[in-house]
Amino acid sequence: MTPTLQLFLIISAALFSIGLLAALTRRHAIFILIGIEMMLAAANLNFIAFWRFAPPPHPPTGVMIAIFSIAISAAEAAVGLAMVIAVYRHYRTTNVSQFDQLKG
Amino acid sequence: MNPGIAGNLWLFPAVPFAAAVAILALTKSRRKTAATLAVAGQVVLLAISVVAFLLTLQTHGFRSVQNFTWFTFGDQALRLGFVLDPLASAMLVMISLVGLCIFVFSVGYMAEDKNFTRFFAYLSFFSGAMLGLVIANSLLLLFMFWELVGLASYLLIGFWIERPSAAAAAKKAFITTRIGDLGFFLGMLWLYNRSGTLLFYDGGHGCLESAGLVMLGASATFIALLIFCGAVGKSGQFPLHVWLPDAMEGPTPVSALIHAATMVAAGVFLVARVYPIFSFGAVNGVTSSLTVVVWIGVTTALMAALIAIAQADIKRILAYSTVSQLGLMMVSLGVGGVAAGIMHLLAHGFFKALLFLGSGSVIHGCHGEQDIRKMGGLRRLMPVTFGTYAVGMLALSGVPLFFSGGWTKEEILHATAHWPGSTAPHYLMLAGVVLTGLYMVRQVIYVFFGNRRSAAEHAHESSRVMTTPLIVLAICTIFFSVVLTPAWPWLHNYLTGESIHFEIADLIQPMLLVSFILVGAGIGLGIWMYRRAGMPDGDRPADVDPLEYKQPALFRFLANKMWIDELYAKTIIAFAWAGARFSDWMDRYFWDGLVRGFGAIGQVFGMFTAGVDKRGINAGVDETTVGARGLARLLSDAHSGQIQIYLGVVAVGMLALLLLYAWLA
Numbered sequence: 039m040t041p042t043l044q045l046f047l048i049i050s051a052a053l054f055s056i057g058l059l060a061a062l063t064r065r066h067a068i069f070i071l072i073g074i075e076m077m078l079a080a081a082n083l084n085f086i087a088f089w090r091f092a093p094p095p096h097p098p099t100g101v102m103i104a105i106f107s108i109a110i111s112a113a114e115a116a117v118g119l120a121m122v123i124a125v126y127r128h129y130r131t132t133n134v135s136q137f138d139q140l141k142g
Numbered sequence: 143m144n145p146g147i148a149g150n151l152w153l154f155p156a157v158p159f160a161a162a163v164a165i166l167a168l169t170k171s172r173r174k175t176a177a178t179l180a181v182a183g184q185v186v187l188l189a190i191s192v193v194a195f196l197l198t199l200q201t202h203g204f205r206s207v208q209n210f211t212w213f214t215f216g217d218q219a220l221r222l223g224f225v226l227d228p229l230a231s232a233m234l235v236m237i238s239l240v241g242l243c244i245f246v247f248s249v250g251y252m253a254e255d256k257n258f259t260r261f262f263a264y265l266s267f268f269s270g271a272m273l274g275l276v277i278a279n280s281l282l283l284l285f286m287f288w289e290l291v292g293l294a295s296y297l298l299i300g301f302w303i304e305r306p307s308a309a310a311a312a313k314k315a316f317i318t319t320r321i322g323d324l325g326f327f328l329g330m331l332w333l334y335n336r337s338g339t340l341l342f343y344d345g346g347h348g349c350l351e352s353a354g355l356v357m358l359g360a361s362a363t364f365i366a367l368l369i370f371c372g373a374v375g376k377s378g379q380f381p382l383h384v385w386l387p388d389a390m391e392g393p394t395p396v397s398a399l400i401h402a403a404t405m406v407a408a409g410v411f412l413v414a415r416v417y418p419i420f421s422f423g424a425v426n427g428v429t430s431s432l433t434v435v436v437w438i439g440v441t442t443a444l445m446a447a448l449i450a451i452a453q454a455d456i457k458r459i460l461a462y463s464t465v466s467q468l469g470l471m472m473v474s475l476g477v478g479g480v481a482a483g484i485m486h487l488l489a490h491g492f493f494k495a496l497l498f499l500g501s502g503s504v505i506h507g508c509h510g511e512q513d514i515r516k517m518g519g520l521r522r523l524m525p526v527t528f529g530t531y532a533v534g535m536l537a538l539s540g541v542p543l544f545f546s547g548g549w550t551k552e553e554i555l556h557a558t559a560h561w562p563g564s565t566a567p568h569y570l571m572l573a574g575v576v577l578t579g580l581y582m583v584r585q586v587i588y589v590f591f592g593n594r595r596s597a598a599e600h601a602h603e604s605s606r607v608m609t610t611p612l613i614v615l616a617i618c619t620i621f622f623s624v625v626l627t628p629a630w631p632w633l634h635n636y637l638t639g640e641s642i643h644f645e646i647a648d649l650i651q652p653m654l655l656v657s658f659i660l661v662g663a664g665i666g667l668g669i670w671m672y673r674r675a676g677m678p679d680g681d682r683p684a685d686v687d688p689l690e691y692k693q694p695a696l697f698r699f700l701a702n703k704m705w706i707d708e709l710y711a712k713t714i715i716a717f718a719w720a721g722a723r724f725s726d727w728m729d730r731y732f733w734d735g736l737v738r739g740f741g742a743i744g745q746v747f748g749m750f751t752a753g754v755d756k757r758g759i760n761a762g763v764d765e766t767t768v769g770a771r772g773l774a775r776l777l778s779d780a781h782s783g784q785i786q787i788y789l790g791v792v793a794v795g796m797l798a799l800l801l802l803y804a805w806l807a
Contacts, residue, residue, distance in 0.1 A: 061786070062786050062789055062790050062793065134785055134786060135784060135786070137785060138782065139783060140781065140783050141781050141783025
């Protein structure tokens with residue numbers, strides 16, 4: 039079976055949906071972060087896929103954006119984890135359903 | 143500006159006013175200081191009066207006028223002023239001399255009174271007001287002092303304020319004279335309207351000088367009559383005489399002051415002062431206003447003399463005799479005998495003060511008893527009082543030759559005899575002379591002769607401080623006649639400004655003989671009628687008056703003052719009461735009802751607006767806030783704080799946008 043763009047897009051959409059589902063349903067903050075990372079990965083996969091299946095010539099724009107995105111998501115994960123630790127120190131829990139101080 | 147007294151006429155009212163204020167500032171216990179201040183004030187007044195009098199002797203028809211501007215409004219200035227002329231200066235001397243005697247007498251008479259100091263303050267005030275009235279050169283200034291005289295008389299008549307009758311008498315005097323003053327005030331306004339000035343003498347521009355009089359024209363009669371209303375009230379002329387006998391409620395020195403020197407003299411003086419207005423446009427010496435003056439005077443003189451015959455109160459008899467004599471003076475002024483009227487006023491001032499102070503001495507000796515039927519035989523117990531009283535009585539009766547009252551009365555009768563208007567006043571006044579003799583003899587017999595009755599048993603002569611003024615006044619009464627005789631009519635010519643000549647032949651006038659006969663008839667009739675007064679006579683009991691025994695109906699009619707008070711009570715006062723009741727009813731039910739009605743309308747409207755406010759506006763605002771709160775709660779509920787729900791909403795929104803985009807594309 040030859041890889042096609044549709045296959046990549048389906049995998050990417052599935053990956054995004056799984057990430058979104060994780061971010062929306064999991065109660066643990068770290069799992070939510072993982073979900074977010076999965077959605078980013080899905081986006082990066084799309085960049086690579088569109089780049090790979092685009093007509094030649096192939097300037098490395100897609101790869102460059104993916105690399106940038108991975109770097110930014112790494113920073114984002116670091117910030118996110120640090121926030122999780124700070125929130126945990128405050129609330130003694132990582133269950134996001136209990137972070138409701140801003141409710142109206 | 144004149145130096146000396148003519149330039150400082152303001153001193154006359156100022157000195158006694160200052161004394162009054164100083165006395166009022168004293169405490170009640172400083173009796174001696176108060177009396178000294180008041181008497182000293184009168185002595186100073188007498189001194190400056192004499193100085194002023196001597197000044198007026200220097201030239202015939204002397205007149206010194208001192209005008210000043212009171213205030214200015216727009217381009218008009220209201221000017222007041224003082225005047226010194228023979229009329230004023232003769233009055234000044236009489237008032238201050240009689241006043242001094244009365245003041246000294248009061249020191250003894252009021253010695254026991256607890257409000258001694260207040261009494262002297264009022265007396266000084268009274269005397270000051272009267273002196274101000276005499277020297278006023280403006281009808282307005284005269285009116286001001288005139289009202290002050292009224293106020294002072296009110297204070298003094300009601301001096302024994304704890305007696306209801308004194309308070310009522312004070313009110314009666316004040317209100318009755320006020321009725322006359324209303325006319326006076328209207329006359330004054332009319333005069334100002336016509337002539338533009340209220341100054342009497344103003345270098346030819348005053349309202350009593352020819353230029354001012356011409357401007358009055360035909361209205362002079364009405365102005366004169368309106369001003370005469372004031373004189374009628376003040377001088378106790380019919381029909382406003384009712385207050386004068388009631389004014390006897392005041393202490394006797396006050397009665398003397400009111401009846402002799404001040405108050406009642408003011409009315410006669412006023413007519414004499416504005417005489418040019420009365421006589422303006424006279425035909426043959428008669429004007430309609432002067433005719434009214436004559437007939438009012440005649441009515442008053444005769445009526446009061448008749449009433450005096452039947453009175454039992456020693457002071458009331460004198461009060462009615464004053465009313466009667468004032469009527470006589472008015473007749474004299476009315477028939478053109480201004481000088482005679484003023485001479486009689488001056489002479490009357492002396493002997494009436496003497497009689498009142500004498501009656502005060504009698505009352506004091508009889509321990510406050512005023513009913514002559516309870517006295518009798520006092521001539522032995524009170525010789526000085528009797529002697530001086532007899533002088534006063536003979537002067538009042540008009541006994542000629544030796545007593546001032548005889549000369550002045552004769553002159554008045556002389557003037558009435560030549561009045562072209564009518565001869566009736568002359569004969570009526572002759573009858574009045576007889577009546578005067580009659581009631582004075584009756585009084586003297588009742589008080590000083592016959593047997594001693596209840597009040598006379600423990601009577602005693604008064605102290606020196608009271609008898610000395612009596613003696614002084616008696617001497618004045620006798621010696622005053624020197625300047626009154628027709629042989630040397632000094633005072634007459636002084637007042638009229640004519641030159642004096644001495645003619646012994648003029649002493650005997652036909653009128654003198656008539657006077658002799660009439661006075662003799664009056665006194666003789668009195669002695670014959672009352673020879674056994676106060677004693678039983680035949681089947682007449684001791685306490686019945688001889689006249690009452692013979693003519694009970696007539697006596698009752700006179701003793702009840704001709705029922706004039708009752709007539710007023712039934713007519714004018716009843717009318718006033720009805721008016722007052724009607725006004726009260728109108729106020730209570732009509733105006734009050736209107737006010738209450740408007741109030742009720744306001745209340746109903748208030749209730750309506752309150753309802754609208756409560757149910758409409760308030761409820762609307764409440765509903766709005768409740769709604770806003772509901773909405774706010776709804777919106778705040780959306781902020782659940784659950785971060786995953788926010789994210790889910792974002793995701794759903796994103797999906798919806800994508801679907802919309804896909805559908806639109």
